[in-house]
Amino acid sequence: MISVRPKVAELAFRLFSRPIHPELIVVHQSRRIQRGHYDAKVDITNCGHVVTFNGAKSTLCEVATSSGQPLPTRRCLIQQALKGSRTEEATCQSGLEYRTHFQLETVGAEMFWMVGQQLGKGQTEGLLHRFGSSGRMALGAISYVNIETRQHSMLIQAIHTFPDDYAIVKVESLFSLPE
16 A cells, blocks of 8 residues: 655556556545436545446446556456646446546646645635645645535545656546436
């Protein structure tokens, strides 16, 4: 199990058509969502996040983590290195649709500190976790996940900072049930 923030070169993005075992991840913040037609669990982990969405008799599990994180290989629908900018889609036989856009952006020190200060200040409606400093940098990593729910859909917007690399990972995912 990975217990510290990985280097950005080691990041991976995966989508499974099954839940993953909770003992495989270290959870720092968590929220459960229950709507009439679906339920979901959103976790901030040491490497990124895990979103498990159950609806339309299907399960989709989005994982932003380290490529070294031990995860199952069965029923993996999407497996990509988390670098650059990318859009992915998947549709389950039940009609559950999934669309995501993720990007890894390396920024200058000034921009990184500004983003970190904006994310880390004040109360927030979403999930927020401030990690301790690695010792090299004064500011620790920050993970923020905003969750918007509708009757037949859920939108997740996640931002994860990686101070040692002056990098920011942004993920926006939409889970949509058939109407």
